[in-house]
Amino acid sequence: MQTEMEGAVPHVFAAPRDQYMTQRTAGWITTALIIYQNLCAQTGIRPAEGLRESLPATVTLQELRHIVPKAARVEMERAQRAKLKHQPEQEIDHLKKAVQIDPEYIAARNNLAVRLVATEPASAIAEWEEAIRLDPHQGLLFNNLAVAYMTIRNLEAAERAARTSVDLDRTSERARAVLGLVLCLGHKYTVETSALLERASNDYAMAHVFAAQVFVERGEFQKARTHIQAYLSSSQTEFRKNALEMLDFIDHTGQTQESSPDQF
Numbered sequence: 001m002q003t004e005m006e007g008a009v010p011h012v013f014a015a016p017r018d019q020y021m022t023q024r025t026a027g028w029i030t031t032a033l034i035i036y037q038n039l040c041a042q043t044g045i046r047p048a049e050g051l052r053e054s055l056p057a058t059v060t061l062q063e064l065r066h067i068v069p070k071a072a073r074v075e076m077e078r079a080q081r082a083k084l085k086h087q088p089e090q091e092i093d094h095l096k097k098a099v100q101i102d103p104e105y106i107a108a109r110n111n112l113a114v115r116l117v118a119t120e121p122a123s124a125i126a127e128w129e130e131a132i133r134l135d136p137h138q139g140l141l142f143n144n145l146a147v148a149y150m151t152i153r154n155l156e157a158a159e160r161a162a163r164t165s166v167d168l169d170r171t172s173e174r175a176r177a178v179l180g181l182v183l184c185l186g187h188k189y190t191v192e193t194s195a196l197l198e199r200a201s202n203d204y205a206m207a208h209v210f211a212a213q214v215f216v217e218r219g220e221f222q223k224a225r226t227h228i229q230a231y232l233s234s235s236q237t238e239f240r241k242n243a244l245e246m247l248d249f250i251d252h253t254g255q256t257q258e259s260s261p262d263q264f
Contacts, residue, residue, distance in 0.1 A: 039174055039204075040114045040144040043107040062106065062135035072102035079111065091115060099127075106131050110141060113148070121151040139168030143175050146182060155186045173203040184210045189217040201227070205234035209243055221250050 068076075079094035092115050098108035113127035128145040135141070142165035149158035162179035169175055180196035197211035208231035215224035228247045231239065 039178055040117055040147050041140055041174065042111045042114050043140065062104075062137070066104055066106075068105055069102050072098045072105050072108065075101065076105075076108055076111075079108075088115060104134055106135050106138065106141075110144065113144065117144075117148050117151060121148050124148045125152075137168065139165045139172060139175060142168065143172070143178055146178050150178075150182060150185065155182055158182045159186065173200050176200040177204045177207050180207060181210060184214060187217075189214045194218075194223075198227075201230070205231055205236040206239055208234070209239045209246070212243070212246060216246065216250065225250050 075094045075098035079091045079098065082088075082091035082094060092112065095108050095112035095115065098105055099112060102108070109127045109131040113124040113131070116127070117124035125145065125148045128141055128148060132138075132141050132145065142161045146158045146161035146165060149155070149161060159179070159182045162175065162182050165172070165175040166179055176196045177200035180193055180200055183190070183193040184197070194211055194214045197207045197214065201207035201211060208227040212224040212227040212231075215221070215227065225247065228243050228250070231243050232247075
């Protein structure tokens with residue numbers, strides 16, 4: 001699917017930075033939200049392909065106390081088999097059955113929401129909010145909810161959920177990546193935002209591109225160039241065109257702007 005970024009755009013390297021970012025950011029956001037949906041992690045099965053971070057090792061009190069009926073577990077297992085066979089409709093059907101059998105089956109609710117977030121974000125949000133009501137101590141649920149709120153462009157709610165996720169799971173680079181993106185999309189180009197994205201970039205190469213955007217907005221072009229080059233050296237390709245365009249912009253404009261910041 002072609003994003004706005006992939007369409008024909010005018011040559012803007014001589015334009016002010018804000019004009020460049022206005023013309024470029026819309027397509028980046030569309031692409032980012034699609035890709036960042038992969039940061040919604042499922043539970044009870046292995047993480048999505050390409051995500052290095054494992055699921056949280058902590059177990060909440062709700063998980064310890066709750067006994068999942070055998071019939072619900074069977075539906076969860078069937079959903080997993082459907083996932084491995086690339087049968088999303090069957091996977092969703094089995095997850096819905098698991099939730100119907102056991103409404104307190106948090107893993108099934110979470111996995112169902114992960115499958116719905118791309119096409120039915122409102123339904124996914126409802127599932128995560130109910131899961132959080134049942135178990136408010138799982139950082140992963142708040143992380144996933146934050147991505148869903150980003151999908152519908154409710155950045156205020158996304159930031160609240162993302163911050164809660166970070167508070168509940170201080171070791172999660174996934175949570176930092178999501179919070180960093182929320183702040184970046186909200187034009188909060190602060191030291192906190194760049195620190196979150198820089199740390200998350202160790203596990204998520206795409207975070208390099210958004211860290212670079214933050215540094216460009218702050219006029220720190222050398223730091224931006226370093227992150228772009230790090231991304232281009234990775235195996236990731238989703239933002240390669242964007243990264244090359246930003247690097248070209250920095251090479252044409254960055255040195256002059258760094259020496260003349262009042263031009264912005």
